[in-house]
Every structure is written in C-alpha cells, then in structure tokens.
Amino acid sequence: MMGKANESEDRKMSEGRLDLASIEEACAGESFEGGGHLKKGPWTSAEDAILVEYVKKHGEGNWNAVQKHSGLSRCGKSCRLRWANHLRPDLRKGAFTPEEERRIIELHARMGNKWARMAAELPGRTDNEIKNYWNTRIKRLQRSGTPIYPPDVCLQVLNGSQDDHKSTLPTGDPHHHDLLQGDDFEIPDVKFKDLDLHEYLSYSPKLLDIPASSFLKQGVGSSHPYNYMFPTMHPLKRLRESETLFPGLDVSVSGALPVFNHYVDYAYENVAEPINLSSSFDPDLDTNDQLPSGVLPGSHALLNGNSSSSKPISGAMKLELPSLQYSETQLGSWGMPASPLPSLESFDSFIQSPPTEQTHSPRSSGLLEAILYESKTLKCSKNSPQQTSDASVMPGAVMESSPMNLGEPNSPLGHSSASVFSEYTPLSGSSMDEHQSVETMLGCSIMPKTVNQDPTHYVKKKGISNQRDLTRPDALFDLGWFGHSNEHGSDQSTLTDAIGALLGEDHSNRNK
DNA sequence: AAATGCGCCAACCGCCAAGAT
C-alpha cells in the first residue's frame, strides 16, 4: 500500500542517509506547513528523513515538538508511530521466522491481544507488525476452520503459567520472567499449591476413558501443525470496571473468573435483575433438532434469551462459534480415541459448538475455560438456594426458567455463551448495582478475600485487573483458579467437584 | 485480459493513564 510504495525509500532513509533536497521537498510540499494542518496518510521518504534527523538530534519522545522543530507537518502521534514502526534502527524487518511465529502464538496464548507486550518480547518487532500478523493469521485459520493454539502451546502455557506465577509470587524467583516478562501485574498473596491440572481433569477419568492429562497432552506432537486446542479469545477491552465491580474482591477470586469474564462483564452490563445462573445443559436437549427453535443446545441456551437465540444459528453463529474444532478427524489427530471422547454434542454442550458444520471462529471460548465455567456455574447452582434447579438434576433445565431466557427475548444475554464468553465486549461501564446482580446471577457468592486491605490496591497498581488478560488460556493459573485454595477452602474442592459433576454429566450424556 | 477476492500492512482513530500545569 502506501507504505509499500515508499518501502525502499523508507529503508534507505531509515538507514540514515539524509537527503537534504528531500527534506526541503518534504517541507515545501506541505503547503499547510505551520498552518495548523497536519498531513495525514503515507509518509514520504523525505518526511522520514526529517523525522530520523529529528530523533538523532533530540532523541525519542516529545513528539509533538517534532513539528515545531523540524517543520514536519505531522502530528506527534503520527511521528511516534512512524518512528516506532518503521524508522527505529533496531527494527527487524522481514517475515516472521518460525521461531518468532511460535513465540507469538505462545505469547498470545498468555497475553491475549496485548500487542505491545508481545512486541516487547520480540526484539525488533513492533506491536503493529505482530497485530497484523495475528489478525491475518486468525482470518486464515478462521477460513480453514482450524483452532488457533497448537496443543503443545496450550500445554506449555498451562504448565508454564503455573511456573510463571510461582515465580511471581513473593517467594518466587524474580528473575524468572520467561513469557510473563513485562507483565506489570502481580498476584499478591496468591498461594499456589503443587497442584497438577491433571488432577482436575482426571477427576473423572472414566468419563473420557482417558486420563484427563492425556486430554491436554494428546495434542502434543500432533502432526497437525495447526491442531490447536484453544481458540483465540478476545480479551476484554479494558475492563476498567472490573476493579470497581469487585471492590475489595480478591483478585484471585474476581480474577478467577476468567472463564466467563466476558460473561461477567456482559452481565454487569446488561443484567438488571438477579438471575440464576447455572449450567444450562439440558440432557434432554442435547441434540440440535430437539431444541426449541432458536435455542442453542446446552448451556448456551441459557444465555440466549435474545437475538442470538431467536435468530437462525447459522450465519451469525459462525462468528461466534468456538474455534475448537471437534471434528472427529481432528480429535483423532490429537491422538484421542474417538469413542471415549464425549460426543460432539456433549462437548458442544460445554462450549456451544453446534455439532453442525465445522464452524470456526477464533473469537470464542476455549474448551478449558468453557469446562471450568460450566463446572463452576454448576457448582454454584448446586450451592445456590436461589437455584430453581434441583442439584441432582442436570443443570441447564434451569435456564428454561431463567428470566433472561424467557422474559427478555431481546436481552443481550441472549447471546450464546460462546459469544458471551469470548466475544461480548461491553459498550460501557457498569455500576455497583450491577455488581450485586451478577453475584446473584452467578448463583453463588463470590467470596471476597482480603488480600490487601485496600480495595483499591489493585486498581492503583496500574491495572492489575484490567491488564491481566483474563481470557488467556492460562488465566486460570495466572489467577489461581487452579491450585489456589482461598481461605474459604472451597475453591479447589468446589472446582474439583464441579468438574467432576460436569464431566460426569457429560459422560452420562455421552452414553445415552 | 478483465474482474473479483483476498492477503498484507501502514496508518489512523479513539480511548485511556500518567504526568504536568
């Protein structure tokens, strides 16, 4: 494009070869120079030269002074971007190497769309570059129906994040940064146990007839280069509200909702009344054709009271479906026995991937998150006296009576859970009133944990909450979802139970 | 050969946080 046209010249100029004639030309060419009009659009080599010269003289920063000192009719912002993305001498040009690509995948798995932070991990690369790369890659995968994260990356992230977080703990090695280097957040007072994820996932091994560890590990070594387990998650935009949404709430708790952080966000945004949230998996509705019209299978109907549920699944759904690809073929490629796997429908009930065509969207909830979310909510539903569902009954039927499901066909909650989990981006802030609603909605109280007596502690610490990308696959670990037992001593067991129940449920359904 | 679609990527835009005034 524009840049391409100037690419060669840009390179030349960025190498420091100034052409004074070009500079004059650039300045002269700006008829509006100094007139308050700032040029936009592609940079010319002459402009680049001016900027390079300016930076040589004055160094980086104070970009708004560029115009004043150099006569360049570009806003400071534009100058900064141009310098950072194209003129910096330490820039590394050219295509990403395979190592870099893998690194990007890993980083994205950990950080989400934190391009700048990712760029910091990739010397010579810019956030824009990475972002572009990722976006095009997403599109490609979207088209091909391939999940985003390779299983080995997922595993690495999962395992690695545990380590990483241990390292971020007060007792951890402060020099161990690895992929989390540059994270400006901490997890204060979060005590990780030597807990193996596999314990959780193997809680109900019968269920899949394979150890849950295999579940995760099967993907490693898959011959499928893009046999990814986790989909791309759209991290919350800036969940600034999160701090105020959960005032005084232990980050390990508020943060321990990564699975449905979008949901929470969403809920805060839209839920006016307390609602009962439980797993909405309805064993009786585990096939699409049995569903009431417009109702998505499983838990996702739960959140579907509205447009999503009322409109045809196809089409719009395509944009919201998880990128987890559960084609039998792919499952097989993960090395997992086909039969022991939960039926597609079963998994779909978790993650709302309609067992229809191979749909794909990188912008969707991940399997692990979905499972955990479901399990968590399931547990919550069991514990919540407000739940209309019998704990012994498969969760999900509840949703039929969910106000958001029945009463508000146009409620935004009608989004599929997948979309809610992964896609929904709040349009505005939320209120404390809504906070209350969500707690109720979740069907279980989110127990505040006084990690820091100052409820604004995390807010003050440059966005401990909002900077942490809760949608990252490892967010669970980051935030102590796994291996973190709060003082209520319930998280771990709760989760374990919930997963067990959930998996068991799934299992039972599979055997139907 | 022309039309169309898609990939790539530079640049812009809006928002936000931090610092300065």
Add this chain to the structure above:
DNA sequence: AATCTTGGCGGTTGGCGCATT
C-alpha cells in the same frame, strides 16, 4: 483538585499487489 498535555495501546480502515476466476 481540576484541567491539559503527552504518550501508549488496541482496534479498525483503506490501498496496493497478487492470485484466482
């Protein structure tokens, strides 16, 4: 304390070039 300025970040746009039809 309020306002302004600056820099940074993430999302989006739009144009060029290539491939396909």
